[in-house]
Amino acid sequence: MNIISISIKNLKRKKIRSVLTIGGVALAVAVLVSLLGFDKGYQKSLTDNIDKMGYQLLVTAKGCPYEAATMMLKGGGGLRYMEQKVYDNIRTDSRVDKISPQLVASTFDPELQKGQGGYALYMGINDDYLKLKPWAKFKSGGWFSGDDTNEVIIGFEAAEFEQRSVGDEVFIAGVGQVLKVVGIFERTGTQDDGMMFIPLKSAQRIFSLPGKLTGIGVKLKDIHQIAKFEEDLYSVPEIQIISMAQVRGTILNLVSSAKVLANAVAFIAIFIAAIGVMNTILMSVFERTQEIGISKAMGASRLDIFKFIWSETILICTLGGTIGCALAIVGSGFVEFIIKKILPYAPTGNLVSIEPKLLISALTGAVILGMASGIYPAWRASSMRPVQAIRSAE
Amino acid sequence: METVVIKTEKLTKLYKLSAEVVRAVDGVDLEIRAGEFVAIMGPSGSGKTTLLDMIGCLDAITSGKLEIMGQDVSQISESGLVNIRRGKIGFVFQDFSLLPTLTAMENVQLAPFFARQKESSATAKRLLETVGLSERARHLPRQLSGGEKQRVAIARALAVNPQFLIADEPTGHLDSKNSQTIFELLKELNDKQGLTVILATHDIGLGKQCKRIISLRDGKIQI
Numbered sequence: 001m002n003i004i005s006i007s008i009k010n011l012k013r014k015k016i017r018s019v020l021t022i023g024g025v026a027l028a029v030a031v032l033v034s035l036l037g038f039d040k041g042y043q044k045s046l047t048d049n050i051d052k053m054g055y056q057l058l059v060t061a062k063g064c065p066y067e068a069a070t071m072m073l074k075g076g077g078g079l080r081y082m083e084q085k086v087y088d089n090i091r092t093d094s095r096v097d098k099i100s101p102q103l104v105a106s107t108f109d110p111e112l113q114k115g116q117g118g119y120a121l122y123m124g125i126n127d128d129y130l131k132l133k134p135w136a137k138f139k140s141g142g143w144f145s146g147d148d149t150n151e152v153i154i155g156f157e158a159a160e161f162e163q164r165s166v167g168d169e170v171f172i173a174g175v176g177q178v179l180k181v182v183g184i185f186e187r188t189g190t191q192d193d194g195m196m197f198i199p200l201k202s203a204q205r206i207f208s209l210p211g212k213l214t215g216i217g218v219k220l221k222d223i224h225q226i227a228k229f230e231e232d233l234y235s236v237p238e239i240q241i242i243s244m245a246q247v248r249g250t251i252l253n254l255v256s257s258a259k260v261l262a263n264a265v266a267f268i269a270i271f272i273a274a275i276g277v278m279n280t281i282l283m284s285v286f287e288r289t290q291e292i293g294i295s296k297a298m299g300a301s302r303l304d305i306f307k308f309i310w311s312e313t314i315l316i317c318t319l320g321g322t323i324g325c326a327l328a329i330v331g332s333g334f335v336e337f338i339i340k341k342i343l344p345y346a347p348t349g350n351l352v353s354i355e356p357k358l359l360i361s362a363l364t365g366a367v368i369l370g371m372a373s374g375i376y377p378a379w380r381a382s383s384m385r386p387v388q389a390i391r392s393a394e
Numbered sequence: 395m396e397t398v399v400i401k402t403e404k405l406t407k408l409y410k411l412s413a414e415v416v417r418a419v420d421g422v423d424l425e426i427r428a429g430e431f432v433a434i435m436g437p438s439g440s441g442k443t444t445l446l447d448m449i450g451c452l453d454a455i456t457s458g459k460l461e462i463m464g465q466d467v468s469q470i471s472e473s474g475l476v477n478i479r480r481g482k483i484g485f486v487f488q489d490f491s492l493l494p495t496l497t498a499m500e501n502v503q504l505a506p507f508f509a510r511q512k513e514s515s516a517t518a519k520r521l522l523e524t525v526g527l528s529e530r531a532r533h534l535p536r537q538l539s540g541g542e543k544q545r546v547a548i549a550r551a552l553a554v555n556p557q558f559l560i561a562d563e564p565t566g567h568l569d570s571k572n573s574q575t576i577f578e579l580l581k582e583l584n585d586k587q588g589l590t591v592i593l594a595t596h597d598i599g600l601g602k603q604c605k606r607i608i609s610l611r612d613g614k615i616q617i
Contacts, residue, residue: 001500001503001504001507001513006495006496009495009496010495012495013494013495290491291491291493291494294485294487294491294493295493295504295508296452296476297450297452297479297485298485298504298505298508298509298550298554299476299479299480299481299505299508299509299510299554300476300508301476302473302476304508385453385472386452386453386472387447387452387453390452390487390491391443
């Protein structure tokens with residue numbers, strides 16, 4: 001004879017009611033675990049993404065949007081250009097480890113997106129680009145044959161989406177040029193996957209932007225010199241410097257308001273679940289008034305009764321918490337899918353990261369929830385007067 | 395002379411019903427000795443149940459004096475009474491009052507569990523045998539007849555080895571044949587094991603078979 005086995009028997013008495021209550025707790029815990037897991041996973045993959053850009057600083061012309069997504073939103077416009085001499089100056093700085101000039105251009109292509117039309121992004125690069133991204137590998141083909149050729153290397157996703165393979169010809173709408181596909185990159189999990197790369201000089205020629213650049217990616221020998229390096233560049237007119245740490249912060253800020261809302265929803269779900277548990281147990285306490293009276297007549301103390309009822313709520317919440325954690329793990333893929341649809345900027349990689357630590361704290365939380373919501377029903381039961389309780393059915 | 399199990403002096407219980415004060419039990423003087431088989435009789439509302447509740451330490455008294463096994467319990471509050479009744483008093487109620495999720499055997503075992511006594515399945519088995527239900531040990535209350543349920547309840551009351559047994563209309567919900575069986579069982583426990591039994595009943599036929607009858611009317615003992 002022990003308290004747990006008796007509690008389980010009592011919960012089994014009204015199976016549907018118990019299952020619904022446990023389900024409510026499970027759902028609330030699943031939502032909470034998914035959201036907290038998302039928060040962690042999102043930050044991690046965002047950091048990974050930014051690290052994978054290869055540079056710590058991006059130098060751009062003043063007023064230029066530094067984020068490709070923003071550029072897309074603006075319909076591909078709003079790009080600003082700086083003179084290539086800026087690049088030549090920075091390159092000679094002794095603190096620079098690696099540096100890569102870039103020229104981004106976009107053209108409207110009516111053929112894109114199944115005939116609806118869309119912007120194709122081209123990035124002019126030189127050999128230095130690969131030095132900044134030593135992990136970049138070719139899925140097929142290879143590097144340009146010269147520094148001013150009508151050739152293109154396509155990012156993994158762009159190639160897949162447009163069904164391109166090495167040897168194909170790509171027509172650049174608007175400028176009347178044809179490029180030959182010489183290489184396709186492996187998936188990197190960054191924005192590069194959606195890009196078309198052409199030699200820097202070709203880009204300047206094709207898009208009629210001689211001697212112009214949109215950005216310069218810079219990696220310093222010592223990361224601690226970033227602040228000083230940035231400060232030194234402030235004196236150069238017509239440019240701005242964006243550190244990747246800053247970009248990360250900006251994106252996280254964008255997401256944080258959505259996060260607050262989502263967390264509020266999760267906590268409301270938990271609160272409702274707690275009230276559900278309390279209601280269920282309170283109902284079952286009232287139904288069992290007479291039994292509680294009998295138990296008291298047999299010598300059960302207030303504490304005994306309290307423990308009986310309390311263990312039922314804790315049992316419900318522990319079970320619900322366990323199921324909720326399992327649901328969160330199983331459903332994390334689905335949550336990720338939804339989030340990627342909703343968020344303005346979703347990094348690639350696993351957005352929902354559910355770690356053992358999170359699961360343990362969620363379970364602990366569920367048990368505490370059970371304890372809290374069980375106090376009142378247990379107290380009500382334990383303070384019933386035996387005489388009235390026994391005769392309640394008469 | 396046997397020891398006095400229960401002694402009351404001017405035992406009184408008042409209830410307030412809106413403006414009116416009801417004297418449910420009104421100055422009862424009573425002495426019950428070990429081994430007695432007492433019937434408390436009287437019409438509905440005569441105070442039988444209230445008297446048994448006080449004697450059984452389920453309810454606090456309003457005034458007067460109540461001694462259980464020589465201990466004055468008059469001043470003890472309702473919450474403190476649990477320590478007095480625990481393991482000393484066995485209860486049998488009119489509507490059987492078994493816990494529906496537990497088997498006959500578990501119901502019997504639950505009493506020592508609550509009474510902080512050593513629970514043993516052997517004792518529970520022996521008690522179910524005493525009440526003639528050893529075959530039904532694994533049955534749930536809903537699988538038992540009324541008479542069988544009441545026999546389980548008696549086994550449960552005995553499981554704590556009580557000083558006396560309070561049976562409040564134990565045959566009230568039973569037909570006459572089952573009533574007689576339950577009564578015979580209580581009588582046998584009284585005869586063979588010397589168990590003190592205090593029985594409240596409407597049934598004059600059963601009352602007459604007891605060693606002593608106490609008649610109550612309007613909360614007072616009729617002589």
